[in-house]
Amino acid sequence: MNHFTKGVNSMVQTRREFIKNASVSAVSLSLSRLSFDASAQSGGVAPATVEYGDWRDVYKNKWAWDKVVSSTHSCNCNHNCSWKLYVKEGIVWREEQNATYKHLHKGLADDNPQGCQKGAAFSNQMYSENRLRYPLKRVGERGSRNWKRVSWDEALTDIAKSTVEVVRDEGADRIIIPMATQGTAAKSRYANAIGGVVIEPYGDIGDAHNGASMTTGTLFHNATSDSRMMADCIIMWIYNPSSTRIADAHHLSEARYGGTTIVSVSPDQNPSHMHADYWVNPEPGTDHGMALAMAHIIVRDDLYDEGFLREQTDMPFLVRMDNKKFLRASDFEADGSDEVFYVWDRKTNKAVQPPGSMGSADKTLILGDTDPALEGKWQVNLASGESVEVTTVFELMKLSLAGNTPEYGEKVTGVGAKTLEKIAAIYANSETALIQCGWGMPKIYHGDLLQRAIFLLSALTGNTGKVGGGVFVGGIVESGSPITFPTKYFNGKHRVIPGATWLYVHGGLNKVSSRWTPVPGEKTADEYIMEGLEKGWMPIWPKPGEDPRILIECGSNLLRRTRMNHVLRENLWPKLKLVVTIDFHMSSSALESDYVLPAAGYYESSAIKYSDSASPYHVMRQQAVEPIAESRQEWWIFAELCKRIQKMAPGMGITQYEDKDLGLTRDLSDIYDVYTENGKYPEDVDTMEFVKLEMATSPAYKGIDFEEFRDKGQVNWVNEGGRRSPTSRATYEFTPGTPHADSSDQVSKKMPWFTLTGRTQFYLDHDWFLEFGEELPVYVPPPAMGGDHPFRLTCGHARWSIHSFMRDNELMLRLQRGEPIMYMNDEDAAERGIEDHEIVEVFNDVGSFKVHIKTTPLMQRYQLHSYHAWERYMFTGGHSHAAVQASQIKPLGMVGNYGHLKYSVGFYQPTNVDKGARADVRRLAG
Ligand code: SF4
Missing domain, CATH: 3.40.50.12770 (Nitrate reductase alpha subunit)
Incomplete structure (x- = not known):
C-alpha cells in the first residue's frame, strides 16, 4: 500500500518500475537483467547484449559486482557499523556486515560484526516506493x-x-x-x-537526561560496550538493548555467561528480559520509588562507601538549617564567592573550604589534610552577626531517605518489599556494579528524580569510576x-x-x-x-x-x-x-x-x-x-x-x-x-572533500591515514579527540587497548566534576528546587497527565526502526503485524471484551486515535504500550499514538541561572515526556 499517492500517479509503482524511472538500472537479479547494460541505464547508451552460456553463468553473474564500497548509516542509532555495499549497474543490491573490527581488548569479546536488520535493509528502503525522487x-x-x-x-x-x-x-x-x-x-x-x-x-x-546533568554537570556517561563484561551486577533500567542496541547487546549476554548477574527494570516484559536473571516491574512513572527504597536499604545496612562520599560527592558539604541553602563564602565575607562552600573538618573542628568548586581557584578533588565529617550539626557565626545551625547534605539525605522504606517502595511502585531488599542486596554487595539507563528514562515526568536517585546508588556504593561500573547514560559524541x-x-x-x-x-x-x-x-x-x-x-x-x-x-x-x-x-x-x-x-x-x-x-x-x-x-x-x-x-x-x-x-x-x-x-x-566559502565548496562539491576536511581539522583523527580508513571502512579510535569540546563534556580518559571507565577523570585523576560544588551533587539549593521540595532526590507521584483515566501509557524505541524512516519499510513490517499496534494486558482486554487485533479507540483529555490491540500477558494491568515512530499516515484517521501523549514540561528543567544548571546545546533543558500519561480505551464495534 502506498499512503501518499493521491494526485501523483508516478509514485504508484513497483520497485522494478521505480528503479527504471529513476534512470538507473531497471533489472532485478534474475535472468531478465542480463539483457541490460549498466551504462545504458544511466547514460542513455543503447543496451548491450550480455553473453552467457548456461544457468551456471546466470548464477555467477548474480553474485558478480562492479564494485564493493564501505559505508554506513548516519542515523542516530549510536552505532558505528561498517557495511560492504555491493554495487552493480549503478544500484546498491545488497549489504553485508564488514567484519574487520580489530579486537579491542583481549580477554573481552570483540565487536565483530556490527549491524542491525535496518542497516541490512537500507538498500531496500532506498529504492522503495516511498522514496522521493522529484521536487x-x-x-x-x-x-x-x-x-x-x-x-x-x-x-x-x-x-x-x-x-x-x-x-x-x-x-x-x-x-x-x-x-x-x-x-x-x-x-x-x-x-x-x-x-x-x-x-x-x-x-x-525527550532525550535530555536532566537527572544526570543535575548530578554531574553532563549527560555523557559511558564506556566501551565490552567493559560491561567486567561488571558483577548490571541493572538495565528502562533499557531494552535486544530491541534498541542490536549491534552491541551481545556484550550483556556474554557478561552473563561470564557470571554477571543481570537485573532488568521495566514495567513490561520486553525482549531483553529473557537475557536477565531478574525482572522487576514498577508501575509506569514510579521507578524513582524503587531506586530510593534501594538507597534506604544501603544506608540502613551501612553498605555505603564513606571515603567515596567524602571525596567525590557533596555529602559532607554544609547546609544552613535556617534557609536550607549551602553555607557559602559570601556568608562570611561581603565579597565572598557564592560558588565556594564549606565542609566540617574533623581535625580542626571547624568549617573549611574544600577545593574544586566552581568558585575555587584550586581545581582538584584532593582534600589534603582536610577530613570532612559526613554527620553532625554545628553552629557557625556569619558576617551578618547571626549564628546559624549547619549540618551536612548526608544528614539531610539520611533524613529524607528514612521514609523510603521497602514497604513504602512497595506501596508506590507495586514491587514487593522483599524484592526491593533482594535487588538492593545484590547491587550493593557486588564488587563492581553498573546501572545502565535507557533513553526512556528522561521520557518520564520525574525521570530527573529517578536519575538523581540512580547516581546516588552508584555514589553510595562507590561504583562510580570503576571499569565496568557506575552509571551509563547517553553516549559520548566524538x-x-x-x-x-x-x-x-x-x-x-x-x-x-x-x-x-x-x-x-x-x-x-x-x-x-x-x-x-x-x-x-x-x-x-x-x-x-x-x-x-x-x-x-x-x-x-x-x-x-x-x-x-x-x-x-x-x-x-x-x-x-x-x-x-x-x-x-x-x-x-x-x-x-x-x-x-x-x-x-x-x-x-x-x-x-x-x-x-x-x-x-x-x-x-x-x-x-x-x-x-x-x-x-x-x-x-x-x-x-x-x-x-x-x-x-x-x-x-x-x-x-x-x-x-x-x-x-x-x-x-x-x-x-x-x-x-x-x-x-x-x-x-x-x-x-x-x-560556499567564496566558491571553495560549490554546490556540486564532492562530499568526500568534507571527509578530508574533517580529518584534517578534528583532533579525533590525528594519526589516522585517510586511505587506510577509506579502504577499511572503519578504524579504531586512537585518542579521545574532542572530549572537552562544548558538545562533548565527557568524563573519561581514553587509552587505546584498555576498556575505559566512565568518570575516570574525576575518580582517578581527581579532576572536579562539572557542577557548582565540583562534586557529584545531590543537593540543589536553587529556589525553585526548594519550592518544589526536590532539593534532594525524593519520591513524588507522577502527575495524571492526560486526565483522570485508568490506563498508563508507555512507549519505547522499536526493534524494527531506527527512527521513523524505516517504520513503514516493507521488510520491517513483514517481521511484525504489518501495521501499528498497541499492546494491552490480556486480562484487561478480556474484561472489556476486546479481541486480539481488534481496532479500538484510545483516548484521553487531549486526543484520541484508532489502533489494533495486541493482547498479551507481557504488559502490566492498566498499561498500554506502543513502540515508537509510527507515522501518522499509517493510522486510520491520521492520528497516531502521539495524539494521547499528553506531555508536560517539568518546570525545574527551565532553571538556567545556577552553576551547572544552564542551557547549552545538547545539555540541560526542559524536556517532553510521555511515559505514565493516562488514557482509556473503547471498543468501536458492539
Ligand atoms: S542502522 Fe543499524 S546497521 Fe546501521 S549503523 Fe545503525 S545500528 Fe548499525
Whole structure:
C-alpha cells in the first residue's frame, strides 16, 4: 500500500518500475537483467547484449559486482557499523556486515560484526516506493496529498523569494529549521548564514537526561560496550538493548555467561528480559520509588562507601538549617564567592573550604589534610552577626531517605518489599556494579528524580569510576562536521534553542500541557515556564508574541516526533507562510508541506559518522552511487537556494540587515559566497572533500591515514579527540587497548566534576528546587497527565526502526503485524471484551486515535504500550499514538541561572515526556 499517492500517479509503482524511472538500472537479479547494460541505464547508451552460456553463468553473474564500497548509516542509532555495499549497474543490491573490527581488548569479546536488520535493509528502503525522487509542489489544501512535479529551479526560486520577503519584512528569526540526524551540516550552515533558528531535539523528543546533568554537570556517561563484561551486577533500567542496541547487546549476554548477574527494570516484559536473571516491574512513572527504597536499604545496612562520599560527592558539604541553602563564602565575607562552600573538618573542628568548586581557584578533588565529617550539626557565626545551625547534605539525605522504606517502595511502585531488599542486596554487595539507563528514562515526568536517585546508588556504593561500573547514560559524541559554521559568522553565536519550549510557545502545546501538574505553592506550571523564558534562562526565537513564518524540515519530522502533534498541526501550521520538507522519504511532515524536495540517501553522499565511546571506532560513509532520479545532496540544495537568494535580494529591497540579538551584520547579497566559502565548496562539491576536511581539522583523527580508513571502512579510535569540546563534556580518559571507565577523570585523576560544588551533587539549593521540595532526590507521584483515566501509557524505541524512516519499510513490517499496534494486558482486554487485533479507540483529555490491540500477558494491568515512530499516515484517521501523549514540561528543567544548571546545546533543558500519561480505551464495534 502506498499512503501518499493521491494526485501523483508516478509514485504508484513497483520497485522494478521505480528503479527504471529513476534512470538507473531497471533489472532485478534474475535472468531478465542480463539483457541490460549498466551504462545504458544511466547514460542513455543503447543496451548491450550480455553473453552467457548456461544457468551456471546466470548464477555467477548474480553474485558478480562492479564494485564493493564501505559505508554506513548516519542515523542516530549510536552505532558505528561498517557495511560492504555491493554495487552493480549503478544500484546498491545488497549489504553485508564488514567484519574487520580489530579486537579491542583481549580477554573481552570483540565487536565483530556490527549491524542491525535496518542497516541490512537500507538498500531496500532506498529504492522503495516511498522514496522521493522529484521536487513536488502542493496543489490542493495543505495535507490534501495533491501534488504536481516541478523543476528544482521553480521550487528553489519560489522558496528563495518567500525567504527574502520574510527576512525583509519580519526578520530571519522567523525561519525555523529543526535539528535532526540527517542533513545536519548543510542546514545548520544555512541557518547560521541567514540567522535562522535551529530547534534542537534533545528536549523536544525527550532525550535530555536532566537527572544526570543535575548530578554531574553532563549527560555523557559511558564506556566501551565490552567493559560491561567486567561488571558483577548490571541493572538495565528502562533499557531494552535486544530491541534498541542490536549491534552491541551481545556484550550483556556474554557478561552473563561470564557470571554477571543481570537485573532488568521495566514495567513490561520486553525482549531483553529473557537475557536477565531478574525482572522487576514498577508501575509506569514510579521507578524513582524503587531506586530510593534501594538507597534506604544501603544506608540502613551501612553498605555505603564513606571515603567515596567524602571525596567525590557533596555529602559532607554544609547546609544552613535556617534557609536550607549551602553555607557559602559570601556568608562570611561581603565579597565572598557564592560558588565556594564549606565542609566540617574533623581535625580542626571547624568549617573549611574544600577545593574544586566552581568558585575555587584550586581545581582538584584532593582534600589534603582536610577530613570532612559526613554527620553532625554545628553552629557557625556569619558576617551578618547571626549564628546559624549547619549540618551536612548526608544528614539531610539520611533524613529524607528514612521514609523510603521497602514497604513504602512497595506501596508506590507495586514491587514487593522483599524484592526491593533482594535487588538492593545484590547491587550493593557486588564488587563492581553498573546501572545502565535507557533513553526512556528522561521520557518520564520525574525521570530527573529517578536519575538523581540512580547516581546516588552508584555514589553510595562507590561504583562510580570503576571499569565496568557506575552509571551509563547517553553516549559520548566524538567529532562532528567542521562546516556547520561559515567563516564569516564563526563567532560562536547561533540560534540553536531548546525544542520543548519552542513547541510549547509556538506550537500551541501550552494550551494543553500545563493543566495536570500539581506545582507546590501558588504558581502554575505555565507561570514557571514563562518566567524562565522571560528571564532568558532558556533562549527562544521568535520571541513569544511573534510568529514563525517558514519551516524547513530537513531530515526532521515534527508531525511524527512531536507528542500531541495534532495540536501542533492545528496551532503552528496556520502561522506558517511556507513549509518545506527535504527528505529521502515521504514523511508525516512532508505530507503537510508546500514543497517536498528529494534528498540523497546515505549511500549517495560521503561523510564520517559521529561515534561514541561505547563503540570506539570511526566509520566512513562513502558514496556508492549517484543520487537517485532528481534527488540531490543537501549541500547542493542549500547552495542553490542561497544562490537564488543572493541574486534576487537586492532587487527586492534588502541586502544588509542587523542581527541585533547576536551582534552581527548579515547580508543576503553575499549569502551564496558565504555558504560556499567564496566558491571553495560549490554546490556540486564532492562530499568526500568534507571527509578530508574533517580529518584534517578534528583532533579525533590525528594519526589516522585517510586511505587506510577509506579502504577499511572503519578504524579504531586512537585518542579521545574532542572530549572537552562544548558538545562533548565527557568524563573519561581514553587509552587505546584498555576498556575505559566512565568518570575516570574525576575518580582517578581527581579532576572536579562539572557542577557548582565540583562534586557529584545531590543537593540543589536553587529556589525553585526548594519550592518544589526536590532539593534532594525524593519520591513524588507522577502527575495524571492526560486526565483522570485508568490506563498508563508507555512507549519505547522499536526493534524494527531506527527512527521513523524505516517504520513503514516493507521488510520491517513483514517481521511484525504489518501495521501499528498497541499492546494491552490480556486480562484487561478480556474484561472489556476486546479481541486480539481488534481496532479500538484510545483516548484521553487531549486526543484520541484508532489502533489494533495486541493482547498479551507481557504488559502490566492498566498499561498500554506502543513502540515508537509510527507515522501518522499509517493510522486510520491520521492520528497516531502521539495524539494521547499528553506531555508536560517539568518546570525545574527551565532553571538556567545556577552553576551547572544552564542551557547549552545538547545539555540541560526542559524536556517532553510521555511515559505514565493516562488514557482509556473503547471498543468501536458492539
Ligand atoms: S542502522 Fe545503525 S545500528 Fe543499524 S546497521 Fe546501521 S549503523 Fe548499525
